Amino acid sequence: MDSSAPPGLSLVSILSLLACSGQLLAAVLLTRRYCGRSSTQNWWILLWLFYDVIVHLTLEGPFVYMSLVGTVEASDGPLAELWKEYGKADSRWLVSDPTIVSIEILTVVLDSLLALLLIHAVLKDKYYRHFLQIALSVCELYGGWMTFCPDWLLGSPHLNTSSVLYLWVYLVLFNGVWVLVPVLLLLQSWFSLRSLHVLRVDQSKAAKRQ
Secondary structure, eight states, rough: OOSSSSSOHHHHHHHHHHHHHHHHHHHHHHHHHHHHTOHHHHHHHHHOOOOOHIIIIIIIHHHHHHHHOSSTTTSSSSSHHHHHHTTTTTTGGGGOHHHHHHHHHIIIIIHHHHHHHHHHHHHOOOHHHHHHHHHHHHHHHHHHHHHHHHHHTTTOTBOOOSIIIIIIIIIIHHHHHHHHHHHHHHHHHHHHHHHHHHHHHHHHHHHHOO
């Protein structure tokens, strides 16, 4: 779906990018408000989790609604225009594609709930923190895979890679963040659980020597 004249930044694309920046700013403010004396590592994790929830509820939630009652393409309003802008890079988001809508329903409901519970677990240092962190990360990675793999198998007929904006910002950056961060969270859980296991083994050995 390539065009001969790659588009540049339009007013809608600029406003869309500003809206995304506003979501990030809101996440920063929430993190500063609730983070307290958390470690630097947990500060960044909480920042991501707040941003994750904000995006799922304020951006993907309206997309699900528009797709269930009609299509993004036929909808009006600021959020509809934002999704129409993204739809220039991936046309499936304009027409209520069943695979995309199914994934987004799961994302809005399950991932948002897991992220909120994980925020609580991180802030309160709950024992189930890493269970939630692993579950959320796997859900995010699965959602990303199922968003793009079906189209890749068909030869990517719905993806528009004709411009830097569409390819590297809309498709790679906006979606790649939801791959990179979950992978980093999985690694963080791995090392944290490994450290707990080593500590327990050491304590057990010390108790036997007494």
